Amino acid sequence: MEKTKTTTEQEIDLDPQDWNTIRELGHQIIEDMVDYLKDLDDQPVWKGVPADVKENLKQAMPQGPSDPNAVYQEFKKNIFPYPKGNIHPRFFGWVEGNGTALGALSELLASVMNPNVGIGEHSAMYVERQVLDWCKQLLGYPSDSSGILLSGASMANITALLVARNTASDAIKAGGVDATDGKLTAYCSSETHNCIVKAMEVIGLGHNQLREIPVDERYQMKTDALKEQIIRDQQEGYTPFCIIGNAGTVNTGAIDPMDELLTIAREFDLWFHVDGAFGALAKMVPAYEDKLRSLEQADSIAFDLHKWMYMPYEVGCVLVRNAEIHRAAFTTEADYLTAHDRGLAAGPETFSHFGMELSRGFKALKVWMSLKEHGIEKYRKLITQNITQASYLGSLVKENPNLELMAGIPMNIVCYRFNPGQLDGFNLNRLNKELLMRLHESGVAAPTYTFLEGQYVIRVSITNHRTKQKDLIKLIETSVAIGEDVLGEAFLSEEE
């Protein structure tokens, strides 16, 4: 029998052939990164991805190697120039953050160390614990609560709702939801983010058992209606288990009446969860502290660090008041995960006791480095600045006879439309949609949109550390100019 030959020369790895080449490429990448970030203002917020670039991104699987420099050149040509735009000072779409220069470098360092932050005795485990402690302090949450960093608020909300669901019956972990007597129902306002709907589906309860309670004219949950619905459900054999409050709705930034939600949750012995994806962070601002005080009593909170803390994607956080209950929801015994007394397999409690993931990246490093670099006071000032900018933008809208403010401005979101009068609702919707698309194509500014009571509105969400007043003035001037152009083009239609 012939022996398989493995000589040292035949063994391969993925390290650079020449470390100096990668060192030089690394220097060049940092140079390009700095140039890219320092002159953002001169760049368009967004430009479309050209057809040939899209074509180029449909290549066959590379079979052989390429020079790293060539790979980087292709990145620079086809990927780097067509960003989403959310790092730009005039990006106001959805609710998105911007990242920072040191944040980007911290991602590089996290990848260099590349620890799997699930288990073990190594520095990253302690960095994440440190960061979680800071998150608790930030929201005034108890220090003995538990938490975990996740990819974002969607995952944080699912994680929290799963923990809440499991408190409804001890039988769920073994038997699933079929093992519970009643049908479990959760309660939120009709303005709640759709990740809560998805969470209800994913945790096996189904969205029919999510009761969407109507809101008042400020888009806050009507608590009378909430109570009535809970009582009706109890009478009909359902088992209410959770109330979800919004600290900042995605449409308008509305904050539900948190104190009342907490009181009702306690009265009916329900879990009180807060989706504070961006708005929970406003708790740092004195003017919002009272409105958000009840977060300190919530059973769980989901929020993002990649939105209103301006950190690079992805990083969100869930905190659970009762660590024991949190742990119980995710712990299963596994021989290969038992902690040792010493050595690498010792270390803090595995993060897999607090969420679904086992292998996890070093998300905590960018949070740790960013908070160290700027200090919490700077974040407090920036969030305050964004809130002030939103009300300033509201005043620009109100001053302009061709613009209409479409909702109150409880926090950092402004909804307006171009409305020169005399147009019906159908044509106003068409006109404003066209206006928004042209605004994006102009590269000047990038708000997005929503519908409020069937009316298409341009929606400006300011979670942007780079935005200045002059950017808002430019947004308004350009909106009006484009609105007038569209109006002058016989664009309007008789048909509905």
Ligand SMILES: *Cc1c(COP(=O)(O)O)cnc(C)c1O
């Ligand atoms: C963005 C957002 C979410 C989802 O968070 P991701 O980080 O995108 O997963 C949930 N709720 C609200 C209110 C949001 O604004």
